[in-house]
Amino acid sequence: MVTIKDIAEMAKVSKSTVSRVLNNSGYVSEDARMRVEKVVEQTNYTPSQHAKSLRTKKTKIVGVILPTIQTETSSKIVTGLGREFSKLGYEILLANTNLNKEKEFEYLDLLKVRGVDGIVLIATNTEPKLLEKIKEINIPLVMVGQAAEGMMSVTYDDYHASRELTSLLIDKGHERIAFIGVDETDQAVGMRKKGFLQEMAAHQLEVSETWLEKGIFDIDSGYDAMEKILSNSRRSPNKIPTALIAVTDRLAMGAMSYLKKQGMRVPEDMAIAGFGASEFAQYLDPPLTTVDYQNEKAGEEAAIQLINCMHSKNHTEKIVLDYRLIERTSI
Amino acid sequence: MVTIKDIAEMAKVSKSTVSRVLNNSGYVSEDARMRVEKVVEQTNYTPSQHAKSLRTKKTKIVGVILPTIQTETSSKIVTGLGREFSKLGYEILLANTNLNKEKEFEYLDLLKVRGVDGIVLIATNTEPKLLEKIKEINIPLVMVGQAAEGMMSVTYDDYHASRELTSLLIDKGHERIAFIGVDETDQAVGMRKKGFLQEMAAHQLEVSETWLEKGIFDIDSGYDAMEKILSNSRRSPNKIPTALIAVTDRLAMGAMSYLKKQGMRVPEDMAIAGFGASEFAQYLDPPLTTVDYQNEKAGEEAAIQLINCMHSKNHTEKIVLDYRLIERTSI
DNA sequence: GCTTTTTGTGGAATCGATTCCACAATGAGT
DNA sequence: ACTCATTGTGGAATCGATTCCACAAAAAGC
Numbered sequence: 001m002v003t004i005k006d007i008a009e010m011a012k013v014s015k016s017t018v019s020r021v022l023n024n025s026g027y028v029s030e031d032a033r034m035r036v037e038k039v040v041e042q043t044n045y046t047p048s049q050h051a052k053s054l055r056t057k058k059t060k061i062v063g064v065i066l067p068t069i070q071t072e073t074s075s076k077i078v079t080g081l082g083r084e085f086s087k088l089g090y091e092i093l094l095a096n097t098n099l100n101k102e103k104e105f106e107y108l109d110l111l112k113v114r115g116v117d118g119i120v121l122i123a124t125n126t127e128p129k130l131l132e133k134i135k136e137i138n139i140p141l142v143m144v145g146q147a148a149e150g151m152m153s154v155t156y157d158d159y160h161a162s163r164e165l166t167s168l169l170i171d172k173g174h175e176r177i178a179f180i181g182v183d184e185t186d187q188a189v190g191m192r193k194k195g196f197l198q199e200m201a202a203h204q205l206e207v208s209e210t211w212l213e214k215g216i217f218d219i220d221s222g223y224d225a226m227e228k229i230l231s232n233s234r235r236s237p238n239k240i241p242t243a244l245i246a247v248t249d250r251l252a253m254g255a256m257s258y259l260k261k262q263g264m265r266v267p268e269d270m271a272i273a274g275f276g277a278s279e280f281a282q283y284l285d286p287p288l289t290t291v292d293y294q295n296e297k298a299g300e301e302a303a304i305q306l307i308n309c310m311h312s313k314n315h316t317e318k319i320v321l322d323y324r325l326i327e328r329t330s331i
Numbered sequence: 332m333v334t335i336k337d338i339a340e341m342a343k344v345s346k347s348t349v350s351r352v353l354n355n356s357g358y359v360s361e362d363a364r365m366r367v368e369k370v371v372e373q374t375n376y377t378p379s380q381h382a383k384s385l386r387t388k389k390t391k392i393v394g395v396i397l398p399t400i401q402t403e404t405s406s407k408i409v410t411g412l413g414r415e416f417s418k419l420g421y422e423i424l425l426a427n428t429n430l431n432k433e434k435e436f437e438y439l440d441l442l443k444v445r446g447v448d449g450i451v452l453i454a455t456n457t458e459p460k461l462l463e464k465i466k467e468i469n470i471p472l473v474m475v476g477q478a479a480e481g482m483m484s485v486t487y488d489d490y491h492a493s494r495e496l497t498s499l500l501i502d503k504g505h506e507r508i509a510f511i512g513v514d515e516t517d518q519a520v521g522m523r524k525k526g527f528l529q530e531m532a533a534h535q536l537e538v539s540e541t542w543l544e545k546g547i548f549d550i551d552s553g554y555d556a557m558e559k560i561l562s563n564s565r566r567s568p569n570k571i572p573t574a575l576i577a578v579t580d581r582l583a584m585g586a587m588s589y590l591k592k593q594g595m596r597v598p599e600d601m602a603i604a605g606f607g608a609s610e611f612a613q614y615l616d617p618p619l620t621t622v623d624y625q626n627e628k629a630g631e632e633a634a635i636q637l638i639n640c641m642h643s644k645n646h647t648e649k650i651v652l653d654y655r656l657i658e659r660t661s662i
Numbered sequence: 663g664c665t666t667t668t669t670g671t672g673g674a675a676t677c678g679a680t681t682c683c684a685c686a687a688t689g690a691g692t
Numbered sequence: 693a694c695t696c697a698t699t700g701t702g703g704a705a706t707c708g709a710t711t712c713c714a715c716a717a718a719a720a721g722c
Contacts, residue, residue, distance in 0.1 A: 003708055014672040019710060026711090027670050046444045050390075051708030054381040054677050061424070069409055075400045082427045091445065092425040093392070096413045113377045114422065219614060257614045280611045283550060283588045334678055345702040350680060357681090358700050382678030385707045 002045050010043070011035040022047060053115060062306065063111035065095040065104060066122040071217065072278050073295050074122060077144055080299020081120060088307060090117070101125070105133055112137045118306045120144060125185045140309040142302045146188050147318055152309060154302045154319045158188050158275075161291045161323040162195025162245075165273055168289075169243045170203050172331060174271060178211035178233075178241035180225045180251050192247050192275060208233070211241050215251045222246055222254025230262070242270060243331065249274035249281045249290055256284065256330070271331040277324075287328035294321060333374050341374070342366040353378060384446060393637065394442035396426040396435060397453040402548065403609050404626050405453060408475055411630020412451060419638060421448070432456070436464055443468045449637045451475060456516045471640040473633045477519050478649055483640060485633045485650045489519050492622045492654040493526025493576075496604055499620075500574045501534050503662060505602060509542035509564075509572035511556045511582050523578050523606060539564070542572050546582045553577055553585025561593070573601060574662065580605035580612045580621055587615065587661070602662040608655075618659035625652060 008015045013032050020026045021036040039045075053059045062085060066074050082092060093116060097103035104121075111119055119139055123130075123146040131148055134141055140152075147153040169177055177200065181193045200207050210232035215221030226244070233240045246252035252274030259270055266272055266286055274281065277292035301319050339346045344363050351357045352367040370376075384390045393416060397405050413423055424447060428434035435452075442450055450470055454461075454477040462479055465472055471483075478484040500508055508531065512524045531538050541563035546552030557575070564571045577583035583605030590601055597603055597617055605612065608623035632650050 001708095004710095005708075015709080016672060016711080017670085020671090023710080027668085029670060032670080046440075048385070048708050049445050050381055050385040051677090052710080054379070054385055054679085054708080055710045057677085059381075064425075069400065069406045070403070072401070075406055078400055078425070079427065079429070082425065083429075091441070094395075094409070094413065094423040094425050096410065098410070098414075109377075110422070114380055219610065253611065253614050260616060279550065280584065283584050285591060285616050332678095335680095336678075346679080347681080347702060348700085351701090354680080358698085360700060363700080379678050382707090383680080385678080385709085386680045388707085 001048075002043050004045075004047065007036065007039050007043065007045055011039045057115065059115050059117055060089055061091050061093050061114070061116050062118045062120060063093045063095055063107070063114070063116040064120045064122070065097065065107050065111075067097055067099050067124050068217075069094075069096055073145075073276060073293075076295035077122060077299040077302070080296035080301075081303045082299075083296075084300045084303030084307070090307070099124075104130060108133050108137050112139060118142075118310045120302055120306060126187055127185070140306060142306045142309070144298055144302045146186075152305055152317055154298050154305065154321065155188060156293045156298070156321050157323055158191035159195040161275070161293075161325070162192040163199040164325060165245060165275075165289075165291060166196045166199035167203075168325065168327065169245070169271060169273065169331060170199070170205070172243075172271065174243040175205050176211070176239065176241040177205075177207070177243045177245060178213075178229050179207075180213050180215050180222060180229075180244065180246040180255060182214055182216065182247055189247050192245075196245055208236075208239055210236070210239065215246075215254070217248065217250065219250045219254040219257070222248075222251030223258045224254070225251065226255035226258040230258075243267075244270055244272050246272070246274045249276045249278035249288060252288055252290070252330075253278075253280070253284060256288070267329065267331050273331055277326060281326075282328065284330070286330045289328045289331045290326050292324040292326055294324070297321060332379075333376050335376075335378065338367065338370050338374065338376055342370045388446070390446050390448055391420055392422050392424050392445070392447050393449045393451060394424045394426055394438070394445070394447040395451045395453070396428065396438050396442075398428055398430050398455050400425075400427055404476075404607060404624075407626035408453060408630040408633070411627035411632075412634045413630075414627075415631045415634030415638070421638070430455075435461060439464055439468050443470060449473075449641045451633055451637060457518055458516070471637060473637045473640070475629055475633045477517075483636055483648055485629050485636065485652065486519060487624045487629070487652050488654055489522035490526040492606070492624075492656070493523040494530040495656055496576060496606075496620075496622060497527050497530035498534075499656065499658065500576070500602060500604065500662060501530070501536070503574075503602065505574040506536050507542070507570065507572040508536075508538070508574045508576060509544075509560045510538075511544050511546050511553060511560075511575065511577040511586060513545055513547065513578055520578050523576075527576055539567075539570055541567070541570065546577075546585070548579065548581065550581045550585040550588070553579075553582030554589045555585070556582065557586035557589040561589075574598075575601055575603050577603070577605045580607045580609035580619060583619055583621070584609075584611075584615065587619070598660065598662050604662055608657060612657075613659065615661070617661045620659045620662045621657050623655040623657055625655070628652060 004015050004018050008018045018036050020028045021033050095107040119141040121143045123143045126146050126148040142152040144154050147155045179196055182189050213225035213228050215225045252272050273289040275291045277290050281288040281290050335346050335349050339349045349367050351359045352364050426438040450472040453475045457477050457479040473483040475485050478486045510527050513520050544556035544559050546556045583603050587603055604620040606622045608621050612619040612621050
């Protein structure tokens with residue numbers, strides 16, 4: 001391994017001068033600069049990041065904590081993050097919690113020890129304990145997908161997207177709309193439910209308890225939820241919904257799968273819409289109506305925001321991204 | 332920041348002793364050990380990774396180079412890697428090339444500078460230049476998905492999987508089978524084509540040139556490829572294939588989408604099979620026959636192999652994973 | 663021509679750990 | 693009682709960079 005000392009000797013200058021050349025700081029004569037650059041070129045020398053980090057307390061590494069990488073949302077966000085970060089020489093240290101909330105805490109500590117310059121948290125909740133921990137480790141951090149008091153964040157306009165989607169279904173003549181949500185600790189997704197309920201209320205439409213079910217984040221749970229909704233509603237006639245909103249495309253896909261198995265037609269017997277604009281949504285039969293959230297953009301914005309914060313430039317506190325309704329023939 | 336020196340002073344011992352306690356090395360009296368442990372506990376001290384790495388040349392970080400994280404294959408492999416690595420305290424530094432081959436080289440250099448202990452390369456090719464570069468940086472490296480001379484690797488048994496799948500279609504009475512492949516620099520996927528051709532030959536079945544098309548890795552290109560195959564084959568009657576094998580589920584999905592648009596029925600007019608066992612494959616209409624490659628397992632195996640190599644234990648050179656045919660109603 | 667300021671350079675300290683080595687205090691063996 | 697191995701400890705060097713400081717030479721100001 002060639003070190004700065006070797007370069008210094010070969011270029012017949014001191015280590016200090018080499019360092020100055022490398023970092024473009026202080027005074028260096030043209031002559032010395034050229035000699036150093038030449039030697040650096042020849043030897044293919046690159047300074048050790050460890051030594052550098054030890055001195056400067058900077059690593060050029062950002063940690064990314066996420067619940068799972070096996071969703072389009074996560075992987076798109078990470079792609080967006082990567083694109084922006086790599087422009088400025090930052091690398092990503094991946095911290096996958098596999099949906100284990102405990103691990104979020106562990107990773108926050110670990111990333112601190114690793115000395116990352118910043119952290120991106122693709123969050124699934126905003127529990128006070130978590131927020132406390134974040135304050136405690138005191139590293140620039142931006143949350144994606146959830147917002148919280150005093151935190152930088154990039155979020156989606158779930159509420160209005162949901163209202164608009166609901167409104168669209170109502171315009172199409174639907175009055176009985178079912179809804180498949182998820183666990184309520186996810187505030188962002190909670191907003192989708194709120195938007196749905198308020199838009200229904202705004203049209204003086206009642207929402208039966210039997211139309212509301214919950215899933216987790218996989219396709220099967222959408223299937224199960226749809227089954228429950230139908231069997232619950234069948235008991236009281238005239239209460240069978242004619243449309244369904246699922247908070248993710250996967251849930252919608254599961255629901256659609258169940259309906260088909262039961263011989264029901266989409267959208268004639270049941271209109272379906274989801275959220276997230278999965279790649280496969282347009283290839284379903286029929287193509288799924290959904291809401292596009294531009295996840296890659298979210299990643300890019302988060303990266304930019306974090307970089308600004310790390311360089312202590314002015315930075316926006318909270319960014320709310322726009323959405324785009326994609327109407328397809330499933331409704 | 333609390334350092335080893337602080338701990339030493341507070342526990343009234345030398346830095347050396349603290350280090351010995353922390354690393355369980357050398358002789359330490361029970362008395363001293365307890366004092367140190369107590370202070371460590373109280374202060375919540377964790378040693379600086381930078382300083383440690385500078386001295387020991389170990390980072391407990393492995394780099395993962397991948398072409399894109401937005402495929403199920405990649406993200407599952409990464410999940411598997413993460414699971415095994417985190418057991419031993421290794422973290423993952425993500426290097427996403429976004430399908431840019433140039434970047435593979437850049438990242439190999441960069442990971443060397445970062446001083447990673449090992450590298451996992453989710454490869455798309457095995458060009459000599461790349462292999463040279465890998466040798467040059469001289470860091471333990473395991474390839475996933477492609478094998479090459481002198482490299483550790485974890486691959487799938489593409490050849491036999493493809494033969495078996497082809498055989499299955501032939502058993503069902505198909506004699507004219509079309510095939511959608513990809514760019515031939517991908518050796519692994521190339522094996523799928525080879526398996527297909529050899530199995531056809533083994534049954535004395537001819538394969539018309541018009542049945543062979545190529546796509547890239549997205550759904551649309553499957554759609555386009557199917558379109559070409561049909562329009563090419565129509566010119567010569569009795570040459571229209573009755574079945575299709577696509578080298579990925581996405582391509583199969585695109586092909587299916589085109590067929591439906593043309594009013595053709597699956598599997599009556601055209602049987603379809605893919606590779607990869609995408610999560611969505613079973614929710615297609617009809618559910619897609621495919622080959623499951625256990626990508627998470629591949630990630631785990633790669634991690635174990637790399638860890639063994641880094642600890643210079645004995646390690647297998649090449650691991651070939653088993654596959655599983657999943658027969659569904661698309662054939 | 664003599665003081666200031668600007669350039670340019672190298673020496674030495676520093677970051678926070680690990681590790682070699684010297685040395686002291688035990689205990690064991692004969 | 694005298695060697696010799698075992699245990700336990702701290703001092704100092706080291707890893708490879710950055711950065712402060714002192715100092716010299718050149719340029720500028722009066």
